[in-house]
Amino acid sequence: MHISIAAEKLSTVLGLPITNSLIMSWMAMAVLIIVAFALKRTMAVVPGRFQAFVEVVFESLLNLVDSITQDRRKTEKFLPLVLTIFLFVITANWLSLLPGVGSIGIREEEILVPIFRPANTDLNNTLALAIIAVVAAHFFGLRSLGIKKHVGKFINLRGPIDFFVGLLEAIGEVSRILSFSFRLFGNMFAGEVLLLVLASLIPFFVPIPFLGFELFVGFIQALVFAMLTLVFLTIATSEHH
């Protein structure tokens, strides 16, 4: 049984490596895009069952976002990014529980290289999402507060204590990128390793409660990533105290 932290490279296209987690990311994107187009085609004023379900999800998340930002205009600005992060992460996490992920692969000299690997078990993937979230927070902050006020949060020359606090905030931004990416990566990778070890020890009946737990963890991690992005977006676009 071979566990590797880095995603295995399957082939190369134009000099860029195609890893097995990239294939699962593409599948998650395909699922989301197909569902979006199917919904658009059959959209009606009186919603059918699937549209009503999607509306319920959107509306409950809208209310959740509202309760954190306390401002309807801000909610409308932030909702696309936050909702996209939530939907992508939850789709990628739940797709990884399908049979075949991690088990179907190519045998290379005693090691099985799986063709599908959960998208968020690749640190590159989660790092990309974290960088998107943090850069978006700075972008929204710059756009709504202006350059002087936004940079003034980090480079504060009003006094020695304020300067130190500003420096700590700047370091905090970098640590935020790390913490976002490692939280999602650690949870997903640990879950995948757990399922792998269980499946190699007792493949019948025992993995079932752990699969249920992975379902729950996937949902919670998506929610936490989206909510933390939202919280930091709100903090970035609000005045200093």
Add this chain to the structure above:
Amino acid sequence: MEAQELVTQAANTLDLKSLGAAFAIGAGALGPGIGIGLLAAKAMEAMGRNPEAAPKIQTAMILAAAFAEAIAIYALVVALIIKFI
């Protein structure tokens, strides 16, 4: 002596790498476990005192629990790096 040689051999072949990985995650999960337990206890107490504010408290609790759990994940990543790299 035969027994002493065996003991020396056993001590020299201690798998310190695996021991390090196990200790990293074992000690690293202690703090976050206690932290999340305290968090949840306070959240339940608050919900018991004020059942109307339960959804708000629940959201805040899950957010704070994610922060605490991230520390355990850092310990896990260190353990994985020791074991596999």
